[in-house]
Amino acid sequence: MHNMDVSIAKVCMLAGKIMLESGAETYRVEDTMNRIAVSYGLSNAQSYATPTGIIFSVDRVEKTNFIRISKRSTDLHKITEVNSISRKLTGDELVLSEALVQLEEVDQARLEFAxxxxxxxxxxxxxxxxxxxxxxxxxxxxxxxxxxxxxxxxxxxxxxxxxxxxxxxxxxxxxxxxxxxxxxxxxxxxxxxxxxxxxxxxxxxxxxxxxxxxxxxxxxxxxxxxxxxxxxxxxxxxxxxxxxxxxx
Known part of the structure; x- marks a missing residue:
């Protein structure tokens, strides 16, 4: 897997992780991950999400990435932020490196009310x-x-x-x-x-x-x-x- 594929996989996995931990539906998580992958030419990208884990591969026979979701809450603000970053990515308003930095900031942020x-x-x-x-x-x-x-x-x-x-x-x-x-x-x-x-x-x-x-x-x-x-x-x-x- 070359560097571009690694970056796409990181962005997709992190976006999916944030959404699942924030209470998003699994079909919405998979749809977001697939849209990001397709926008970078990965037409055969495979994603599978459950409430406790995400599996993602850039192609049918490529190495599979897995991440476990152990803590879930409800944070619609974070879901909105990830959706916004995803739309900018698919609209060529962001590059992968910038998207990864923004997603990491959203992941670490505490956006819920006191x-x-x-x-x-x-x-x-x-x-x-x-x-x-x-x-x-x-x-x-x-x-x-x-x-x-x-x-x-x-x-x-x-x-x-x-x-x-x-x-x-x-x-x-x-x-x-x-x-x-x-x-x-x-x-x-x-x-x-x-x-x-x-x-x-x-x-x-x-x-x-x-x-x-x-x-x-x-x-x-x-x-x-x-x-x-x-x-x-x-x-x-x-x-x-x-x-x-x-x-x-």
Whole structure:
């Protein structure tokens, strides 16, 4: 494999890695990698992405490159940045060396909002969902507080344990306890509406959407694995609330 092919492979692999780690659909990852390769004359480039890894080759019988994806989150800003770099590459507005430097900067950057902003946003999301699901305004503040504390609990436990499901389980337990306390002290009225609104920031909506889109695009392995991940997250949330109800 000559130097040009090596550079193309590096750019394609890094672009795919950033997108997968940021929560992009696997078919979008493969499409981006293939477009970059085709723009440099590699019409037979082969790419295969799953939620946990990427395989790429510049040709059918060339050496295969593999990278493992061990940490995944949701960062739509990074996906947008990679898409922008990809479009510039295919439009001859960037050379490979410049694209590689820009992709490395995006990979190392921390573009997500500060955790305290995430907690505040989650709190308001929880309160608004309670109203949207038919709750009364008296439950807005209890849901806001429970949702914010629940999300902060998830972020905190996420640092202590490697398994995200445990963090979500403990967060939902905290939400259930707070909701019951609010209702029993008279601060809240409808227990079910408070809990439903407060757990919404934890619900894996993007994972469910991506799973369906991957399945519709024919990526059965990726679609099923993401679907199972979303189901496990939903189970962790439901189990946490159920545990609280089991002890009252």
């Amino acid at each position: 955790e305290w902003i995430q907690v505040i946003a989650a709190a308001f999301v929880a309160g608004c969902f309670t109203i949207m699901f038919g709750g009364i305004w008296a439950d807005f503040i209890p849901s806001l507080i429970a949702g914010g504390i629940g999300y902060a609990t998830m972020l905190w436990f996420d640092r202590l344990v490697a398994t995200r499901f445990i963090s979500e389980f403990i967060a939902s337990v905290a939400i259930g306890v707070l909701a019951i306390v609010f209702v029993q002290t008279g601060m809240g009225v409808e227990l079910d509406k408070i809990i439903i609104g407060a757990v919404m920031p934890l619900v894996p909506g993007l994972h469910i959407t991506n799973a369906v889109r991957d399945l519709l695009a024919g990526h059965l392995v990726a679609g099923l694995s993401k679907g199972v991940e979303a189901v496990l997250t939903a189970f962790a949330i439901g189990a946490g609330v159920a545990v609280v109800f089991g002890f009252i």
